Amino acid sequence: MQLITPTDPGYDQARRVRNARADRRPAAIARCADLADVRTALEHARRHGLPVAVRGGGANVAGWGTCDGGMVIDLGGMKGVEVDPENRLAVAEPGVTWGEFDAATQRHGLAVPGPRNPDVGIAGHTLNGGIGDLSRQYGLTSDNAVFFDLVTADGRQLRASANEHPELFWGLRGGGGNFGVVVRFGFRLHPVAGVTAGPLVHPAAHAPAVLRTARDWLAEAPDEASLVMLLWTAPPLPFIPERLHFERSMVLIPTWFGDPDRTDAVLGPLRHGDPAPVADGIRPMAYTAYQRLLPSPPDVTRQQVYNRGELLPELSDATIDDLLARWATSGPNFSVVLGALGGAIGGAPAGPTAFTHRDAAWFAEICAQWYGDPDSPAHLRPARDGWRALQPVTRGPYVNLLPDPEPEWVRAAYGPEAYERLVRLKTTWDPDNVFRFNANIRPRPEEATHA
Known part of the structure; x- marks a missing residue:
């Protein structure tokens, strides 16, 4: 184990996470190489009375992988991935990113539902539920977890x-990092040979009609199809026509994992509708290439991020109109991401888990990403107003996109029944709330029992 303190060279780089707003200064960063290191770091923190934050990929929007004045257990160096193609199983350590995991499983034509950003770590994404484009076929990432090896408080x-x-297994599939440090994840894999996907680009004027077309398309689409839509100020990416660079525009990225010969039959309403896209980049590609269609911004650790996701049972005309109005009147650093849910997610293929809002049909991510003042009202206010406006129609926030740690939003993420069950589980396994830099489930120590 390498222990880094504020006086050591490289401390400033070691303490940074993907969101520059989480500009915190831990007392020590323990770079762990194996399970024994994790246990040693936890013991060191207990002995010295240090708060404990656990970091996997370091990409969480709330900056949960760091803290002020405490011990960061940095799992980023734990990169092992073992794939058993015959039994379609994989075992991965918590420092693995989705790009690394997908590269290992795709050598065998296999995959598990994961996020669209290959730089995100597997650990937090899985523990908080996990949504991806394969989820309509195979459920959440956490639905495909078959075991967790962990170190308890x-x-x-x-x-x-x-x-x-089994009760702890239930809680780890959606309940986040509240119950221990997971050092190995076991996953069930699925055959994924490739995907037909790509961007469909529209100018801003098309957005009201295209959003409604896409909403209606999803209601009839096979589970092998999925969709993500972006309302943004377009960066100068290769697939964006030059006349739309730095202009408000809309991008649809549909995916089709089924028979390539059926691509046009399934995706045709999005590709050939009225109004038609001004650029169509849909083509067959490797799954790993699809995961890299939208690159991370430059100098990402300097970027201020405030993104929040809500789980919506429907995408009504009124919701569409409100989101479009906010996008049209906010600055260029404000964007909206809408993603398809439904399909196998609603069927809970692995049985009940702590992720409870399974009837959601869409997630809506309200995004503010900028450089400069981390508390800039010009950037924060439109984003906060945007998700607050969704509260009358949301099932609750998505824990992987929850920058607001207040208890009311953690309760909303799970609903009352699952939340109370998680409180009982937390009280059993972590009565002192050692693991509290997360969407925190607060224990009731007076009810603590030995697990």
Whole structure:
């Protein structure tokens, strides 16, 4: 284990996470190489009374992978991936990113539902539920977890699965990093040979009609199809026509994982509708190439980020109109991402989990990303107003996109029944709330029992 403190060279780089707004100064950063290092770091933190933050990929929008004055258990160096193609299983360590994981599984034509950003770590994404374009076929990332090996707050090592500590297994599939440090994830894999996908670009004037077309298309689309839509000020990416560079525009990225010969039959309403896109980049591609269609912005660790996601049961005309009005009147650093849910997500293919809002048909991500003042009202106010306007129609926030740590929003993310169940689980496994830099489930220590 390498222990980095504020006086060591490289401390400033080591303490940074993907969101520059999380500009925190831990007392120590423990770079762990294996399970033994994790246990040693936890023991060191307990002995010195240090708060504990756990970092996997470091991409969480709320900056949960760091803290002021505490111990950061940095798992970024734990990069092992083992794939068993015959049994369609994979075992991965918590420092693995989705780009690394997909590269390993795609060598065998296999995959598990994961995010659209290959730089995101597997750990937080999985523990908080996990949505991806394969989710309409195969469920959430957490639905495809078959076990978690973890170190608990008191230093014990154990496995949670359907047969071992099943209640803890339930909670880890959506309940976040509240119950321990997961050092190995076991996943069920699925055959994914490739995908037909790509951007459909529209000018801003098309957006009202295209959003409605896409909404109606999703209601009838096969589960092998998915969709993400962006309302943004377009960067100068190769697939954006030059006349739309730095202009408000809309991009649809549909995916089709089924028979390539059926591509036009399935995606035709989006490609050939009225109004038609001004650029069509849909083509067959490797799944790993699809995951890199939207690159990370330059100098990403300097970027201020405030993104929040809400889970919507429907995308009504009124919601569409409100989102468009906010986008049209906000600055160029404000954007909206709408993503398709439904399909297997609603069927809970692995049984009940702590992710409860399974009837949601869409997620809506309200985004503010900028450089400069981290508390800029010009950027924060439109984003906060945007998600607040969705509260009458949302099922609740999506934990992976929850920058607001207040208890009311954590409760809303799970709903009352699941939240109370998570509180009981937290009280059993972490009565002192050692793991609290997360969407925190607060224990009731007076009710604590030995697990």
